[in-house]
Amino acid sequence: MNRQELVSNIKNKKSFLCVGLDTDLKKIPQHLLSAEDPIFEFNKAIIDATAPFTVAYKPNVAFYECSGVAGWVSLEKTVSYIKEKYSDIFIIADAKRGDIGNTSKMYARCFFEELDVDALTVAPYMGEDSVTPFLEYPGKWVIVLGLTSNKGSHDFQLIEDANGTPLFESVMRKALSWGGSDSIMFVVGATQGRMFETVRRIVPDAFLLVPGVGAQGGSLEEVAKYGMTAECGLLVNSSRGIIYASQGEDFAEVAGQKAAELQREMEALLRDKKII
Numbered sequence: 001m002n003r004q005e006l007v008s009n010i011k012n013k014k015s016f017l018c019v020g021l022d023t024d025l026k027k028i029p030q031h032l033l034s035a036e037d038p039i040f041e042f043n044k045a046i047i048d049a050t051a052p053f054t055v056a057y058k059p060n061v062a063f064y065e066c067s068g069v070a071g072w073v074s075l076e077k078t079v080s081y082i083k084e085k086y087s088d089i090f091i092i093a094d095a096k097r098g099d100i101g102n103t104s105k106m107y108a109r110c111f112f113e114e115l116d117v118d119a120l121t122v123a124p125y126m127g128e129d130s131v132t133p134f135l136e137y138p139g140k141w142v143i144v145l146g147l148t149s150n151k152g153s154h155d156f157q158l159i160e161d162a163n164g165t166p167l168f169e170s171v172m173r174k175a176l177s178w179g180g181s182d183s184i185m186f187v188v189g190a191t192q193g194r195m196f197e198t199v200r201r202i203v204p205d206a207f208l209l210v211p212g213v214g215a216q217g218g219s220l221e222e223v224a225k226y227g228m229t230a231e232c233g234l235l236v237n238s239s240r241g242i243i244y245a246s247q248g249e250d251f252a253e254v255a256g257q258k259a260a261e262l263q264r265e266m267e268a269l270l271r272d273k274k275i276i
Contacts, residue, residue: 001090001118002139003182006207007231009055009088011276014267016232017259018056018092018209020239021046021078022063027244029251039064039074042251044081046243049256053263056090056235057082058209079115090235091117092143092209097134098123104133112137119143121187121209124175135179141207142184144175147199149189149212172202181206188227190218190236196226205229211237213262220262224269232275238262 001009010016021043025033028042035041047057059078064071082091093115097107111120112134119141124131134142147157147168157168176184181203188199190212199208208227212218213236220236228234242262246254270276 003207003231006055006090009090010232010270013053013055013263014270014276015053015055015263016234016236016266016270017054017262018058018090018235018237019046019050019054019242019259020094020211020237021057021059021243022239023059023074023243024063025067027247029247029249031249037070037074037077039067039071040077040081042243043074043078045252046255047078047082047086049252050242050259051086051089053256053259054089056092056237058092058094058237058239060239061093061095076115079117083116090119092119092121092141092235093117094121096121096123096145098126098130100126101129101133104130108134108137112140119185121145124171128174128178131175132178135183140183142179143209144171144184144186146172146186146208147188147192147195149191149218153189169198169202172199176203176206185209185235187211190220190223193219193222194226196223200227200229205231205233207233207235209235209237211239213238213241220265221269224266224273228269228273228275230273230275232270232273236262236266 023039032038032041064075093111121143124144158166160166185207188208190210210223213220242255242258245258
């Protein structure tokens with residue numbers, strides 16, 4: 001999916017919601033555990049309930065890898081289901097890969113050829129040759145960790161160099177020079193608040209994947225106020241606040257309701273910015 005297709009889908013659905021499929025066997029409703037593939041059955045129900053309100057899904061690969069081969073099977077089935085039934089939805093593998101060039105090529109092959117997702121989160125700490133192999137796939141997106149939502153983000157990301165420039169700023173500027181805003185996005189946590197103003201000075205046109213709304217306490221209104229562009233430029237992720245909103249047999253219905261609530265808030269924000 002290219003940039004224009006993504007922007008068009010945001011406008012058509014009046015939403016910039018990304019639903020995180022962080023599916024944990026210990027948290028899904030008990031009645032699903034007797035299914036042949038409980039993780040896939042849970043995901044399928046969540047997807048069907050939330051698809052009208054979202055433009056992207058983001059399975060966090062760790063939640064599948066922890067179950068070994070069975071988990072990878074569930075992940076592959078989930079991705080295939082989205083691609084076959086909801087072909088207009090953007091799929092992000094949240095895997096945070098990044099290694100020496102030859103290894104990154106194998107990661108890129110795994111996610112962009114075998115799993116065939118639209119985008120992959122990448123850790124840029126090892127530099128250019130660890131990221132550019134992911135950029136060799138036309139139409140695919142690399143989502144570079146920028147300014148994250150976790151408490152420990154301040155341990156390194158805000159360290160300043162001799163000129164007073166925080167590390168995350170240097171990372172963003174350098175990463176954007178490798179591929180441009182038509183192939184590179186950045187992770188910026190919703191909990192960073194007004195720091196989005198600084199981010200937009202560095203990467204004014206890049207799309208941002210924004211976790212941290214909902215369970216982590218980030219403000220959707222604040223993210224939109226300081227981070228939205230003329231094309232929206234945001235994919236705001238909610239995981240636990242949607243997929244675990246109910247532990248009962250109505251889990252999918254309630255997830256759909258939570259996604260619809262966020263979509264309505266997003267529609268109002270898009271209208272305020274005259275994007276739709």
